[in-house]
Amino acid sequence: xxxxxxxxxxxxxxxxxxxxxxxxxFGRDPRDIPSVLINRPLPPLDLPGxxxxxxxGLKSEHITGQVSLINIFGSWCVACVAExxxxxxxxxxxLVPVHGIDWNEKNPEDGSRWLKRNGDPYDRVGLDLGPPKTxxxxxxxVTGAPETFVVDASGNIRYKHTGPITxxxxxxxxxxxIKELQKP
Amino acid sequence: MIVETGHxxxxxxxxxxxxxxxxxxYGAQRRSAxxxxxxxxxxxxxxxxIAMAFGALTYAYVVSDFSVVNVAANSHTxxxxxxxxxxxxxxxxGSLLLWITILAGFGMAVSAFxxxxxxxxKARVLAVQAMIxxxxxxxxxxxxxxxxxxxxxxxxxxxxxxxxxxxxxAFHPPFLYLGYVGFSMAFSFAIAALIEGRVDAAWARWVRPxxxxxxxxxxxxxxxxxWWAYYELGWGGWWYWDPVENASFMPWLLGTALLxxxxxxxxRDALKSWTILLAIITFSFSLLGTFxxxxxxxxxxxxxxxxxxxxxxxxxxxxxxxxxxxTLFAMRAPELKAGGLFAPISRExxxxxxxxxMSTATGTVLLGTLFPLFADALELGKISVGAPxxxxxxxxxxxxxxxxxxxxxxxxxxxxxxxxxxxxxxxALAATVAAAAASWLIMGGDDRPLWAAAGMALAAWLxxxxxxxxxxxxxxxxxxxGDSMRRAFxxxxxxxxxxxxxxxxxxxxxxxTGSSAWKVESVQVMRPGDVARVDGYDFQLQSVxxxxxxxxxxxxxxxxxxxxxxxxxxxxxxxxRQYSQPPRPTTEAxxxxxxxxxxxAVIGEADGKGGYVTRLYHNPLIPWLWIGALTMVLGGLxxxxxxxxxxxxxxxxxxxxxxxxxxx
Numbered sequence: 001x002x003x004x005x006x007x008x009x010x011x012x013x014x015x016x017x018x019x020x021x022x023x024x025x026f027g028r029d030p031r032d033i034p035s036v037l038i039n040r041p042l043p044p045l046d047l048p049g050x051x052x053x054x055x056x057g058l059k060s061e062h063i064t065g066q067v068s069l070i071n072i073f074g075s076w077c078v079a080c081v082a083e084x085x086x087x088x089x090x091x092x093x094x095l096v097p098v099h100g101i102d103w104n105e106k107n108p109e110d111g112s113r114w115l116k117r118n119g120d121p122y123d124r125v126g127l128d129l130g131p132p133k134t135x136x137x138x139x140x141x142v143t144g145a146p147e148t149f150v151v152d153a154s155g156n157i158r159y160k161h162t163g164p165i166t167x168x169x170x171x172x173x174x175x176x177x178i179k180e181l182q183k184p
Numbered sequence: 185m186i187v188e189t190g191h192x193x194x195x196x197x198x199x200x201x202x203x204x205x206x207x208x209x210y211g212a213q214r215r216s217a218x219x220x221x222x223x224x225x226x227x228x229x230x231x232x233x234i235a236m237a238f239g240a241l242t243y244a245y246v247v248s249d250f251s252v253v254n255v256a257a258n259s260h261t262x263x264x265x266x267x268x269x270x271x272x273x274x275x276x277x278g279s280l281l282l283w284i285t286i287l288a289g290f291g292m293a294v295s296a297f298x299x300x301x302x303x304x305x306k307a308r309v310l311a312v313q314a315m316i317x318x319x320x321x322x323x324x325x326x327x328x329x330x331x332x333x334x335x336x337x338x339x340x341x342x343x344x345x346x347x348x349x350x351x352x353x354a355f356h357p358p359f360l361y362l363g364y365v366g367f368s369m370a371f372s373f374a375i376a377a378l379i380e381g382r383v384d385a386a387w388a389r390w391v392r393p394x395x396x397x398x399x400x401x402x403x404x405x406x407x408x409x410x411w412w413a414y415y416e417l418g419w420g421g422w423w424y425w426d427p428v429e430n431a432s433f434m435p436w437l438l439g440t441a442l443l444x445x446x447x448x449x450x451x452r453d454a455l456k457s458w459t460i461l462l463a464i465i466t467f468s469f470s471l472l473g474t475f476x477x478x479x480x481x482x483x484x485x486x487x488x489x490x491x492x493x494x495x496x497x498x499x500x501x502x503x504x505x506x507x508x509x510x511t512l513f514a515m516r517a518p519e520l521k522a523g524g525l526f527a528p529i530s531r532e533x534x535x536x537x538x539x540x541x542m543s544t545a546t547g548t549v550l551l552g553t554l555f556p557l558f559a560d561a562l563e564l565g566k567i568s569v570g571a572p573x574x575x576x577x578x579x580x581x582x583x584x585x586x587x588x589x590x591x592x593x594x595x596x597x598x599x600x601x602x603x604x605x606x607x608x609x610x611x612a613l614a615a616t617v618a619a620a621a622a623s624w625l626i627m628g629g630d631d632r633p634l635w636a637a638a639g640m641a642l643a644a645w646l647x648x649x650x651x652x653x654x655x656x657x658x659x660x661x662x663x664x665x666g667d668s669m670r671r672a673f674x675x676x677x678x679x680x681x682x683x684x685x686x687x688x689x690x691x692x693x694x695x696x697t698g699s700s701a702w703k704v705e706s707v708q709v710m711r712p713g714d715v716a717r718v719d720g721y722d723f724q725l726q727s728v729x730x731x732x733x734x735x736x737x738x739x740x741x742x743x744x745x746x747x748x749x750x751x752x753x754x755x756x757x758x759x760x761r762q763y764s765q766p767p768r769p770t771t772e773a774x775x776x777x778x779x780x781x782x783x784x785a786v787i788g789e790a791d792g793k794g795g796y797v798t799r800l801y802h803n804p805l806i807p808w809l810w811i812g813a814l815t816m817v818l819g820g821l822x823x824x825x826x827x828x829x830x831x832x833x834x835x836x837x838x839x840x841x842x843x844x845x846x847x848x
Contacts, residue, residue, distance in 0.1 A: 002518060003514075003518050006457070006513065006514045006517050006518050007514045009461060009464075009465070009510045009513065009514070010507060010510035010511050010513070010514050013468070013506055013507055013510055014503075014507060016554075017499065017502065017503050017507065019554075019557065019558065020475070020499050020502075020557075021499060023557055024495050024496055024499060074767075076342075076766070076767070077342075078256060078257060078338060078341075078342045081338070104767040106764060130767075132790075132792060144766075
C-alpha cells in the first residue's frame with residue numbers, strides 16, 4: 001500500500017505526458033485563432049501602386065469576380081524572401097491570380113526594387129505605408145509578413161495563412177481549397 | 185570561422201558530457217577513485233567548451249554576421265550594441281545556448297566548491313548533471329542549431345522585437361534561467377541520493393545553498409519580468425497569469441516549498457522522501473516550463489517560435505528526465521529510513537503545512553495553465569482561463585499560509601505550544617488591527633472595498649509577526665539593551681535571512697492589495713492643454729512632440745500633474761515609438777513614483793483631429809511590490825552568506841566536523 005503511494009507521482013506524470021503527446025500529434029495549432037474576417041467580405045481596398053512598378057495599385061474591383069490570393073509582403077521581411085520562389089511557381093501554374101500588398105516600407109520605391117531583384121509574381125500590387133494614408137494591413141488584421149488570404153469569387157475572405165507558403169502548405173491546403181472554390 | 189569553432193565546441197561538449205555522465209557513475213558503483221575523479225575535470229572542460237560556443241555566437245551578433253541564420257533573423261546593424269548582445273538570448277536557439285551555458289556553469293561550480301563533498305556523491309551529482317546536459321546539447325545540435333549558415337547572406341537582419349529592446353526584459357531571461365537551471369542542482373543531488381540510498385542531515389546541508397541560490401535568482405527574474413510588464417506593456421498591470429508567467433511561477437512556488445522542507449531534513453531528519461520528491465518535481469516544472477513555452481501547445485504573448493518537432497523533442501526530454509527520476513523515486517524512496525516523528529502543532533508541522541499549501545497552489549496554477557489544453561483534447565472547444573480563476577483559487581490558499589507564517593517560527597521543533605506562540609504575538613495582533621483600520625480610513629472609508637483592509641491586515645500580521653519573532657529572539661526590551669544587541673549580533677545570518685524574506689513577502693502582499701484595490705484608471709482623448717482628473721490628481725497634457733531614436737521614431741508627450749492646484753510631478757517621457765526593424769509600435773509609460781504610489785501615463789493613437797488617446801493611472805503601493813521582492817532577494821542572499829552553508833556538513837566525515845569549529 002505504502003509502495004503504491006510512491007508510484008503515484010510517476011503515474012500522474014505519465015498521464016500528463018500522454019495528454020501532451022496527444023496534443024502535439026493531433027491537437028490543433030493554438031496559434032490558428034481563426035481570423036475574425038473568415039467568411040466575411042473583403043474590407044474595402046484602395047491602395048496606390050508601388051512607384052517604379054505601376055500606378056494602378058490594388059482596389060476592391062480588381063479582386064472580385066474570381067478566386068484570388070492576397071499576399072502581404074515587404075522588402076524588409078526575411079521570411080518573404082524564403083517564400084518568394086513558391087509564389088513565382090504559383091504564378092507559373094496560372095491556377096489563381098496573386099495580388100500583393102507591399103507593407104510598411106521605409107521608402108515607397110523599396111518594393112519595386114525588391115521585386116526587380118527577386119522576380120515579380122504578382123498581378124496587382126498595392127502599397128500600404130500604414131496610417132494615416134492607408135491602413136489595409138490593419139483592416140486585414142495582419143500580425144506580420146508574410147500572410148496570405150484566400151478570397152473567393154464573390155469577394156469573401158475564406159482562409160488566412162500566417163507565415164511563408166511552403167510547398168507542403170501549397171499542395172496540402174491552399175491548392176485543394178482554391179480548386180474547390182473555383183468549382184462553379 | 186569563429187562561428188564554425190563555436191559549433192565544433194558544442195559537439196565536443198556533447199562528447200565530454202557523455203563521458204561525464206557515464207564514467208563517474210560507473211566509478212561510484214565500483215568504488216573506483218580514479219574513475220570518479222573524471223567528473224570534476226570533465227565538468228570544467230564541458231563548461232569551457234560551452235562557454236566558447238556561447239562566446240562565438242555573441243561574437244557573430246556583435247559583428248552582425250548575417251551569414252548566420254540566427255543573427256539575420258534576430259538582429260540588425262542599427263540596433264544599439266547592448267541589444268545586439270542581449271539579442272543572443274532573445275530567440276529560441278540562443279536562449280537554449282544560454283540555458284546550457286548556465287547548466288554547465290553550475291556543474292563547474294560543484295566541481296570547484298564541492299571539495300568537502302564525499303567523492304561518490306560528488307561523482308554521481310556531476311554525472312546526473314551531465315545527463316541533463318547531454319539531452320539539451322542533443323536538442324540544440326539536432327533541432328535548434330544557432331550556428332546554421334544562410335546563403336546568400338542578406339544585406340541586413342530582421343531586427344529584434346522592439347518589446348525586447350529594453351533593459352528590464354533583456355536581463356530577466358538570464359536570471360530566470362539561473363533560477364530554473366539552478367534547481368537542476370537540487371535535482372541532481374536528489375537523484376544521487378536515491379542511487380546511494382542515503383538521505384541525511386549532511387545531504388540537506390549540501391543541497392540547501394544551491395536551492396537557495398536558484399530561488400534568489402528566480403525571485404529576481406520574476407520580479408524583473410513583472411516590473412518590465414508594468415512599465416513596458418502600458419496597461420498599468422504587472423501580472424497577467426499568462427502561461428509563460430505561470431511557467432516561471434510554478435517552479436518558484438515549489439522551490440520555496442523545497443527550501444522549507446530541506447530545513448526539516450537538515451534539522452530533524454524527517455520528511456526525507458517528500459523532500460526528494462519536491463527536488464525532482466521542482467526541476468521537472470522548470471523543464472515543463474521550457475516545454476510549454478517552446479512546443480507551441482499553449483499560446484502566450486511571449487512564446488518563442490513554436491515548432492511541433494522541437495516540442496516532441498522537449499517532451500521526450502521531459503519524459504526521460506521527470507518520468508525516469510519519478511520511477512527511480514518509486515523504486516528507491518520506500519527504502520529510505522523514516523526520520524524523527526513530530527506532533528501536528530510543531531515547527532515541522534508548520535513547515536509541512538507550508539509545503540502542502542505551496543504544492544496545492546502549484547497544482548491549481550498548473551490546472552489553470554493546462555486547462556485550455558485539456559479542454560481542447562476533450563473537444564470542449566477553445567477555452568481560456570483568466571485571472572478570475574487564478575485569483576479565486578490562489579488567494580484562499582495563500583491566506584491561511586500567510587496567517588500561519590507569522591506563528592510558525594515561534595513554534596518549537598517536535599511539539600509546539602500554539603497558545604504560547606499566539607500569546608507572544610499579542611503586540612503584533614494589536615498592530616495588525618491598527619494597520620487595517622488605518623488603511624481603511626486613509627483610503628476613504630466605506631466607499632473602498634473592505635477586502636482591501638483585510639489584505640492590509642494580512643500583510644501587517646506577517647510583517648509585525650515576523651518582527652516580533654526577531655525581537656523575541658534577541659529578548660528586546662526584556663533584557664538590557666546591551667544584552668539584546670549582543671544577541672542580535674550573534675543571531676545566525678540564516679535567521680536574518682528568514683526574517684528579511686518573510687518581511688519582504690509582507691511588503692509584497694501590501695503592494696498586491698494596494699495595487700489591485702485602489703488602482704484608478706482613466707482612458708480618454710486629450711488635446712494638448714486638456715486636463716483629466718484621476719483620483720484627485722489633475723493630469724494636464726502639455727504638449728506632444730516628435731522624437732527620434734537610433735532605430736525608431738515616434739511621439740513623446742509631456743504631462744504636468746498637480747493636486748489641489750499644486751504641481752506634484754512632470755511626466756515627460758511618455759512615448760509612442762514606431763520601430764523600423766522590425767516595424768512594430770511600442771509604448772513607453774511615464775512613471776513618477778513617490779514610493780507610496782505611482783503616477784503613470786501612456787500616450788496612444790492620434791485621433792486625426794489633434795487629440796490623442798491617453799491612459800492615466802494612479803497606482804497606490806505598486807512600488808512596494810519591487811521593494812518587497814528586493815527584500816526577499818536580500819533575505820536569500822543574507823542567508824546564503826551564512827558561514828554554516830559554506831563550511832559544509834555536520835557529520836559524515838571527521839574532516840568536515842573539524843572545519844565546523846567556530847573561528848572566534
